[in-house]
Amino acid sequence: MASWSIFNELDSLRREIDEAFRGVGLSRPLTTTFLSPYSTKRFPLLNLTEDEDKVYIEALLPGVDPKELELSVLRGTLTISGERKAPTEKGVLHRTELGFGRFTRSIDLPADINPDNTKAEYKDGVMLITMTKSEHAKPRKIEIAS
Amino acid sequence: MTTRDVTTSQEKNLQGREETRAPERFLRPAVNIVEEESGLLVTADLPGASKENLDIRVEKGVLTITAPVHRQVPGRPVYSEFSWAPYYRQFQIPDSIDQNGVNAEFNNGVLSLRLPKAAAAKPRRIEISVQ
Structure with a gap:
């Protein structure tokens, strides 16, 4: 099972490199900069x-x-898009750490999925998308005849 | 914006033990602060926090926003860009704010705090009697 984590690391690295070419890819865990201009x-x-x-x-x-x-899901890529509307309040700005506007993001899925069996829940600013893998992408147990 | 700026602004989001004197690590929520005629409006992103557990305090001119985060995601991690940790951030607020009139709303993971200005924040004249 040790090789699993190595594959994982390589996959993460590949995703980071992909992301770096998409934009400025310096983000890493434990940050809370949501659409931040900085x-x-x-x-x-x-x-x-x-x-x-x-x-x-x-x-x-x-x-x-x-x-x-x-x-939307197309050929193993999930795309999330939408808009975060800018606030209407006007006044003197003391801090502006939040960003607003339209966004689109695509991510490669690690396995083939069955698009009919996808569900998404949104609660308190977090969306959880649950996708079911296609039958051929699931691990299958093989019986050994003795 | 240079590469250096990006790195430092992100490191500030994670507050370590030395800064907060607590054993856990905290996430520092990003905020917008707008001053209107009637008062201050603080908007903070707190995704994953819940209305029931959100703790907002005003004490001795310091506004503290704390929110624990309890989330369990099934499966084993493949790729991650963020980690869950409790939220914590403090601000000094001016004396001219009416500390009893603070109004908070929490919608779609965004906290909106309205801090009204006090009516009695006017200069006072002291009479001097000459004998």
Whole structure:
């Protein structure tokens, strides 16, 4: 099982490199810069996990109306797009760490999924997308005849 | 914006033990602060926090926002860009704010705090009697 983590690391590295070519890719865990003008252009931030028959994606989307969100799956790539509307209050700005506007982000999925069996929940600014792997992508137990 | 700026602004988001004197690590939520005629409006991104557990205090002119985060995601991690940790951030607020009139709202992971200005923040004249 030790080789698993190495594959994992390599996969993460590949994703980071992909991301670096998409924009300025310096983001790393434990940051809370959501569409911040002082940060990278990566929005929303994603965490990807999987188990034997499902793939889960957690996305940080604070302040985004779930009705304004769009999700699509095409050939093993999931795309999240939407808009975070700018506030209407006017006055003297003391701190501006939040960013607003339209965004689109695509992520490669680690396995083939069945698009009919996907569900997404949005709560308190976090979206959890649960996708079911296709039958052929699930590990299959092979009986050994003795 | 240079590369250096990006790195330092991100490191500030993670507050270590020396800064907060607590054993855990905290996330520093990003905020917008706007001053209107009626008062200050603080907007903070706190995704994953819940309305029930959010703790906002004003004490001796310091505004503290604390929120624990309890999230369990199934599966084993493949790729991650963020980690979950409790939120914590403090601000000094001016005396001219009416500390009892603070109004908070939490919607879609965004906290909106309205801090109204006090009406009695006017200069006072002291009479001197000559004998």
